[in-house]
Amino acid sequence: MFTNTQIERYARHIILEGVGGKGQEKLLKARVLVIGAGGLGSPIALYLAASGVGTLGIVDFDVVDMSNLQRQIMHSTATVGIPKVDSAEAAVKAINPDVSVIKYNFKLSSENILDIIKDYDLVIDGTDSFPARYLINDACVLSGKKNVYGSIFKFEGQATVFSSPDGPCLRCLYPEPPPPGMVPSCQEAGVFGVLPGFIGVVQATEAIKLILGTGKPLIGRMMLYDALRMEVREVKIRKDPECPVCGEHPTVTHLIDYEEFCGIR
Amino acid sequence: MAITVRIPTPLRKYTSGKDEVSAEGKTLKELLQDLEKNYSGIGARIMDEKGAIRRFVNIYLNDEDVRFKSNLETPLKDGDTISIIPAIAGGAPAKKTNMIKKKVYLTYQKRLLNKPFIWEASRKFDVVINIGTASVSGDLGLVGVELEGKASEVESLITWFKKKGVKVEPIEQTVLE
Known part of the structure; x- marks a missing residue:
């Protein structure tokens, strides 16, 4: 049952065919884990909070830095220097005090990730490194959680939903992370400030659709976005029977902590 | 036989920044060879030493993964579009995560007192x-410093200090703050 304030707050959802009171209740009951409270995590957490997702877990070990503010819209000049999870909690609560926020102010590893994700319905990957992405992928496959994936580079982004029972996982596409030296240096990379806004909103959209069970999810398809061409395309992605983690004869049966690396010199 | 090849951002340094080029070939293998001929260096980023993707x-x-067709x-055919799509990791550049700050006390004996x-x-x-705090009394020097830089660089510095005969001890956060 909704309170009067909730009816007022979620009125535009409740009257919307495809969401309705029932859908809004699903959102309020949902538990979503947002990994990374940065460029992608900002629009994800803010829109999930505004939409009334009841429980948001937020994982980040970093503190807010002035150079984050060009794109990480959940943080502000006033929160520079404080842990991102605290800054995120304040931003989420300011939008919607209904949301309960669970903060994880540490780095995910093979030791702790399974224990954290087991309490959530859905995982959203807004991280910024290959080791984190493969760890999250494998943990989601091993615990049967869908992984709403988004990734950006300079002016381009990718988004999809991994590890649903009928769809591929990250390793179906790329069995192993690239070796150091084959990816561009992080220092030279830079990122277009508005880019994570677009990709993060796509991730939030897919998460909400999955919770509601409505529409056609971004499963088996990867969305490719090019901000400079202002072009959105999609390619078909398939579950690989030879996949090392979700295939028929998995070789990755426990979690791996890949070394942090940062590209070629 | 003109085939459009979409070049992802990380490989555009081989195509003078172009996000789309034209190449020729009856098979993917031929196309990639043609691509390498015109954009030297790009081939090695796409294929390994044995020539596999x-x-x-x-x-x-078009929108189908060639692994589920006939690979190389x-x-x-004319008018096809080939897209090269590498794994990308970013949310944001990870530069900052390598940077650390470490507060340590440096203590040293008389023989280092006059060495800069x-x-x-x-x-x-x-x-x-x-330098947060420093005191020299008698034949003992003690300096409290904060070291800020890349984790590996900070560690090398600490090793260098130790080699010089300087004792390096971590400062509990609460002491200076």
Whole structure:
């Protein structure tokens, strides 16, 4: 049952065919884990909070830095220097005090990730490194959680939903992370400030659709976005029977902590 | 036989920044050879020494992954579009995660008292050395510093200090703050 304030707050959802009171209740009951409270995590957490997702877990070990503010819209000049999870909690609560926020102010590893994700319905990957992405992928496959994936580079982004029972996982596409030296240096990379806004909103959209069970999810398809061409395309992605983690004869049966690396010199 | 090839951002340095080029070939293999001929260096980023497509790069013919077609032998026709799609990791550049700040006490004996070893350290290592407190009494020197820089650089500096005979002890956060 909704309170009067909730009816007022979620009125535009409740009257919307495809969401309705029932859908809004699903959102309020949902538990979503947002990994990374940065460029992608900002629009994800803010829109999930505004939409009334009841429980948001937020994982980040970093503190807010002035150079984050060009794109990480959940943080502000006033929160520079404080842990991102605290800054995120304040931003989420300011939008919607209904949301309960669970903060994880540490780095995910093979030791702790399974224990954290087991309490959530859905995982959203807004991280910024290959080791984190493969760890999250494998943990989601091993615990049967869908992984709403988004990734950006300079002016381009990718988004999809991994590890649903009928769809591929990250390793179906790329069995192993690239070796150091084959990816561009992080220092030279830079990122277009508005880019994570677009990709993060796509991730939030897919998460909400999955919770509601409505529409056609971004499963088996990867969305490719090019901000400079202002072009959105999609390619078909398939579950690989030879996949090392979700295939028929998995070789990755426990979690791996890949070394942090940062590209070629 | 003109085939459009979509070039992802990380490979555009081989195509003078172009996000789309034209190439020729009856099969994907031929197309990639033609691509390398005109954009030297790009081939090695897509294929390994044995000529197989690298595991962290996917190639799509129109919207289909060539791994689920005939891989390098996939036939191509005029008007097809090939997209090269590498794994990307970013949310944001991870530069900051490598940077650390470490507060330590440096204690040293008489023989180092007149040696400008902190000056020397700051010239040798790319680390910001910020002195918080310092006292020299009798034949013992004690300096509390904050070291800021890349984790590996800070660690090398600490090793260098120790080699010089300087004792390095971490300062509990609460002492200085």
